[in-house]
Amino acid sequence: MSSWLDYTINGLIVGNVYALVAVGLALIFGVSRLINFAQGSIYLVGAYIGWVAVVQLHTPLPLTILVVAVAAALVGLIIERFGLRPLQNSVRIAPLLATIGISFVLDQLVMLTFSPNPRALPSQLPDVRFQVGNGTIGPLDLLIAGVGITSALLLFVFLRYSKLGWAVRATAQDRDAAMQMGVDVNRVNQAVFGIAAALGGVSGMLVGMYYNQIDTAMSLQATLKGVVAEVVGGAGNVPGAVIGSLLLGLVESYGVAVFGTSYRNLFAFLLLVVVLVLRPNGLFASARQAPPEPLTGTFIAPSRPVRIPRWALLVAAGGFAILPLFPVSFYVLQTLINAWLLGMLALSLTLVAGTIGQVSLGHAALLAIGAYTSALLSLTLSVPVGLAIIGGGLMSAALGTLLISPSFRLRGHYVSIATLAIGEIVSLVILNWESVTRGPIGISGIPPLSLFGYDLISPTSIYWFSLAVMVVLALLQARLLGSHLGRSFRAIRDDDIAARAYGLSLNRYKSLAFIFGGFAAGVSGGIAAHLYSYINHETFNTQQSILALTVVILGGLGNVVGAIVGSVALVGLPEVFRLAAEYRILIYGIVLLLLVRFRPQGLLGTI
Amino acid sequence: MAEQLDPMLSLRGLTRRFGGLTAVDVIDLDLAKGELISIIGPNGAGKTTLFNLVTGLDRPDAGAVSFEGQDITGLSPERLAAEGIARTFQLGRVFGNLSVMDNVLIGAHTRLRAVKPAVPVIGPLLEMGLALLRPASVRAEEERLREEVKAILARFGERLLPRIDQPAYSLSYANRRRVEIARALALKPRLLLLDEPTAGMNPTETAEMQGLVAELKVEGLTILLIEHKLEMVMRLSDRVIVMDEGRKIAEGPGEAVRNDPKVIEAYLGHGLTTEQESAA
Numbered sequence: 001m002s003s004w005l006d007y008t009i010n011g012l013i014v015g016n017v018y019a020l021v022a023v024g025l026a027l028i029f030g031v032s033r034l035i036n037f038a039q040g041s042i043y044l045v046g047a048y049i050g051w052v053a054v055v056q057l058h059t060p061l062p063l064t065i066l067v068v069a070v071a072a073a074l075v076g077l078i079i080e081r082f083g084l085r086p087l088q089n090s091v092r093i094a095p096l097l098a099t100i101g102i103s104f105v106l107d108q109l110v111m112l113t114f115s116p117n118p119r120a121l122p123s124q125l126p127d128v129r130f131q132v133g134n135g136t137i138g139p140l141d142l143l144i145a146g147v148g149i150t151s152a153l154l155l156f157v158f159l160r161y162s163k164l165g166w167a168v169r170a171t172a173q174d175r176d177a178a179m180q181m182g183v184d185v186n187r188v189n190q191a192v193f194g195i196a197a198a199l200g201g202v203s204g205m206l207v208g209m210y211y212n213q214i215d216t217a218m219s220l221q222a223t224l225k226g227v228v229a230e231v232v233g234g235a236g237n238v239p240g241a242v243i244g245s246l247l248l249g250l251v252e253s254y255g256v257a258v259f260g261t262s263y264r265n266l267f268a269f270l271l272l273v274v275v276l277v278l279r280p281n282g283l284f285a286s287a288r289q290a291p292p293e294p295l296t297g298t299f300i301a302p303s304r305p306v307r308i309p310r311w312a313l314l315v316a317a318g319g320f321a322i323l324p325l326f327p328v329s330f331y332v333l334q335t336l337i338n339a340w341l342l343g344m345l346a347l348s349l350t351l352v353a354g355t356i357g358q359v360s361l362g363h364a365a366l367l368a369i370g371a372y373t374s375a376l377l378s379l380t381l382s383v384p385v386g387l388a389i390i391g392g393g394l395m396s397a398a399l400g401t402l403l404i405s406p407s408f409r410l411r412g413h414y415v416s417i418a419t420l421a422i423g424e425i426v427s428l429v430i431l432n433w434e435s436v437t438r439g440p441i442g443i444s445g446i447p448p449l450s451l452f453g454y455d456l457i458s459p460t461s462i463y464w465f466s467l468a469v470m471v472v473l474a475l476l477q478a479r480l481l482g483s484h485l486g487r488s489f490r491a492i493r494d495d496d497i498a499a500r501a502y503g504l505s506l507n508r509y510k511s512l513a514f515i516f517g518g519f520a521a522g523v524s525g526g527i528a529a530h531l532y533s534y535i536n537h538e539t540f541n542t543q544q545s546i547l548a549l550t551v552v553i554l555g556g557l558g559n560v561v562g563a564i565v566g567s568v569a570l571v572g573l574p575e576v577f578r579l580a581a582e583y584r585i586l587i588y589g590i591v592l593l594l595l596v597r598f599r600p601q602g603l604l605g606t607i
Numbered sequence: 608m609a610e611q612l613d614p615m616l617s618l619r620g621l622t623r624r625f626g627g628l629t630a631v632d633v634i635d636l637d638l639a640k641g642e643l644i645s646i647i648g649p650n651g652a653g654k655t656t657l658f659n660l661v662t663g664l665d666r667p668d669a670g671a672v673s674f675e676g677q678d679i680t681g682l683s684p685e686r687l688a689a690e691g692i693a694r695t696f697q698l699g700r701v702f703g704n705l706s707v708m709d710n711v712l713i714g715a716h717t718r719l720r721a722v723k724p725a726v727p728v729i730g731p732l733l734e735m736g737l738a739l740l741r742p743a744s745v746r747a748e749e750e751r752l753r754e755e756v757k758a759i760l761a762r763f764g765e766r767l768l769p770r771i772d773q774p775a776y777s778l779s780y781a782n783r784r785r786v787e788i789a790r791a792l793a794l795k796p797r798l799l800l801l802d803e804p805t806a807g808m809n810p811t812e813t814a815e816m817q818g819l820v821a822e823l824k825v826e827g828l829t830i831l832l833i834e835h836k837l838e839m840v841m842r843l844s845d846r847v848i849v850m851d852e853g854r855k856i857a858e859g860p861g862e863a864v865r866n867d868p869k870v871i872e873a874y875l876g877h878g879l880t881t882e883q884e885s886a887a
Contacts, residue, residue, distance in 0.1 A: 302774065304774070480735070480738060480739060483738035483741065484719060484722055485735065487709040487712060487713060488713070490702065491702045491709075491710075491713045493704075494702035495701075495703075497684075498700035500683070500684040500688075501663075501664065501693075501696075502688050502714055502790065503685050503717035504685065504716055505685045508731050511731060512732075512735050515732075515735070516735065
């Protein structure tokens with residue numbers, strides 16, 4: 001049994017590692033008001049470069065650290081130069097989406113190069129423990145602490161005494177003023193991305209050594225933890241990020257001590273949500289301030305949506321409806337069923353992210369809530385499947401709205417962080433709440449789809465059922481957008497301050513959007529549960545959230561027809577080109593990047 | 608003065624600090640029904656902060672705001688909009704992706720009745736249900752509001768009507784300012800706060816805007832106006848208030864204020880008059 005001192009040491013060491021990630025995030029947020037979702041991918045790259053150096057090149061430890069820092073910094077510079085600099089004058093949401101796309105591409109490249117299997121990353125340090133009071137500390141702990149303190153000192157000296165460091169601080173305080181005084185903002189960005197990436201890469205390597213294991217799942221976790229630490233400390237606040245990281249390390253470590261390992265992340269995300277709700281500007285925030293007045297339409301790309309004549313939509317819907325009457329293969333129907341299910345999720349997300357501007361990164365959680373509710377209703381209470389699916393939709397609408405409601409007063413990128421965290425919390429609660437959700441075992445033997453007592457087992461009947469449900473949801477949503485609620489939602493998206501000044505309650509209308517969207521997503525999850533017959537806490541994951549977001553952006557934010565077209569395109573095209581599964585996510589990431597760069601308004605335009 | 612016995616809007620000791628800076632420093636103000644008061648002063652004098660405090664976008668650190676005898680200090684902007692307070696914004700806050708029609712319809716949001724039943728708890732759900740079902744009463748209300756919007760837009764001549772279905776981001780700067788004012792009028796305000804309505808407008812456009820504000824005044828609307836163009840201020844205002852560094856340094860009829868040495872000094876630069884100010 002480890003002592004409390006051990007848990008404290010462990011918490012501080014882990015906190016130190018988080019700090020290396022979080023400081024980079026804080027620097028970047030400081031100069032460009034961007035939460036860099038690719039930070040975890042750089043950390044992943046750092047871990048694998050470390051592995052190559054240690055295991056294949058047998059470099060000594062100091063050289064390993066140097067190699068990792070330099071290589072990771074290079075990746076950071078490339079991201080800044082080619083991924084983000086071209087987006088400098090585009091809408092506020094574009095760089096955020098770009099970092100998400102970059103993160104997917106990097107993660108997939110690492111996975112394709114090294115395979116997804118975990119690898120051991122030996123630390124090259126002697127395996128001894130020193131007794132400290134009633135706890136112990138090892139050489140690796142000291143190394144991590146040393147690297148943490150050294151980089152903090154270097155960074156301090158850089159920011160305080162070098163000219164470039166002054167430029168970084170000036171840019172963080174007031175970008176426009178710094179530019180007018182002749183600060184080269186591109187150089188500042190470069191410096192910041194290079195430093196952030198070097199720190200992130202070294203951090204990934206150290207964590208790999210600490211657990212003697214690296215795998216590609218590290219990336220998202222690191223981003224999440226870094227973001228939590230950074231937000232707790234106050235976005236853009238470098239010392240705050242360090243303190244936030246240590247706090248997060250301790251909270252997790254003590255949480256694990258009391259409740260067990262599977263609760264580690266739950267505590268991290270609960271801490272995030274509590275801080276976001278109570279002190280959205282971080283624990284050390286300065287005075288409340290009204291955001292600057294925007295020019296028009298700066299959040300999403302202004303565009304004129306492509307008007308598709310009603311007859312064309314009718315023809316398309318009719319064509320898809322009669323498709324099974326022709327001799328098409330089971331494979332085609334199966335693919336389209338997937339597209340219809342994704343379409344329902346995309347309809348939900350395009351309303352929430354596009355129409356009312358709450359860019360949710362945890363939308364798959366709504367699928368999970370709907371799926372679990374519908375599965376459990378039909379299995380344990382023998383509710384007919386059709387009703388159970390509606391129950392799943394209602395539960396998703398209610399629970400999803402309830403969970404997200406504390407974040408309604410957040411804006412911009414913070415909403416994305418909050419939804420990401422809430423999505424993770426839902427997944428972790430499903431994992432840990434064994435008496436209801438059956439925990440890690442998942443739920444098997446879910447009854448197949450049925451309607452009014454008739455089982456829907458043939459692909460044709462499933463196809464018609466899912467198509468019909470999606471079309472009904474799409475028609476309802478189109479009708480909603482045509483009402484006063486449509487313009488109210490869009491007004492809140494375009495300028496929430498002006499909307500409030502004209503009597504629009506943000507809580508009321510964001511709730512309505514999440515209720516409507518939550519229902520569609522929950523229904524999609526419910527149908528999926530009965531199709532798959534088995535679900536667990538990982539069935540509906542962040543990848544699906546990001547896929548849905550890519551669909552939504554491809555189709556055009558807020559665009560109902562676009563959501564469906566985007567779903568068919570992103571589900572169908574990889575099938576048409578017979579792409580192997582592991583390349584698909586890479587393609588999705590590249591599609592997202594290209595869209596953000598070249599057609600931010602999507603195929604059919606923002607509504 | 609008789610009107611001050613029963614002012615529509617009254618500010619008492621209103622104060623707002625940002626760190627070491629006092630943006631609004633113990634401001635008192637009474638605005639009678641039907642009166643038009645202009646607030647002038649150099650940039651950074653605290654005029655817009657004062658507007659934010661009155662409309663609920665910011666909360667005062669001290670002092671009180673009352674509207675028609677009710678204390679409204681610190682109420683949310685949504686509530687104040689429902690009370691009939693409408694404002695425009697200095698740099699323009701139109702909804703860029705909404706059409707001119709939709710922008711102005713948002714102004715009428717607080718007047719929606721049929722589609723927004725005043726039922727506690729389930730009210731929002733009923734609102735969504737009614738928006739989807741659209742019974743005759745809801746359709747009629749929407750139709751009536753659209754006609755009203757057209758009437759409001761007609762006040763701007765041919766500036767906005769031909770562009771009624773265009774998104775606001777595609778409008779010229781001056782037209783966006785007009786949309787802001789149209790949106791404020793759609794609220795049917797009892798009190799209208801205009802924050803530099805003619806900023807960035809050429810002389811012709813300014814004259815048009817001045818004509819419109821004069822019309823609104825004749826119609827009996829109570830108006831608080833922030834404006835830099837003194838010509839317009841002098842013509843329209845019943846009284847003028849001059850702010851500098853958060854404080855009210857002069858108040859009175861336009862001509863008197865214009866010749867006040869403190870005002871001239873505030874505009875031309877700070878000299879040796881700190882003693883005079885503290886004495887005043």
